[in-house]
Amino acid sequence: EAQVTQNPRYLITVTGKKLTVTCSQNMNHEYMSWYRQDPGLGLRQIYYSMNVEVTDKGDVPEGYKVSRKEKRNFPLILESPSPNQTSLYFCASSLLGASREQYFGPGTRLTVT
């Protein structure tokens, strides 16, 4: 089944404790992206990647890191999480870029206390 998976689905952590949210897709998509969703603000792009070893900042990259060592995986790293990073996070992928349909993962609900 073609899909985008994320882990964990729910995470409660404390300020400053490094964490990684994994994202994997099995559709051989070139483009992957991370978004955060907050009430009233819609989906805001954090980072995106056009291909292996190619990443670029979205609109809200501060406090986040990403890597794209393999085509199928695009982990999101929070080196020192803060409470303002409490949010719902979505990973997405598309075949050739943002000008194509994006397939979203199920989301990760992160709470930083």
Place this chain on the structure above:
Amino acid sequence: GENVEQHPSTLSVQEGDSAVIKCTYSDSASNYFPWYKQELGKRPQLIIDIRSNVGEKKDQRIAVTLNKTAKHFSLHITETQPEDSAVYFCAASDQKTSYDKVIFGPGTSLSVIP
């Protein structure tokens, strides 16, 4: 950079009526305009999209119109049904060299009253 505004933020219609959601964008270079539907507790899913060389696109009860001169595009849902209740997001994408960035609007919460 690109900015996408979306109105209204909430919309309530009677079942069978039409619903219209409007978005404006700021970057005239934007060339791809998708609409995503997000049901409660679910992930966003594409319902329709339009490219800058087309003025209108339809898919059954859903249609999208684009006015590039005015830099706005709209989602039209006819004969609304309770299952249309969801949050709808518009977006604008600008392909610059080999990198793509996409900006979403803040969303419209649509409620269809049976």
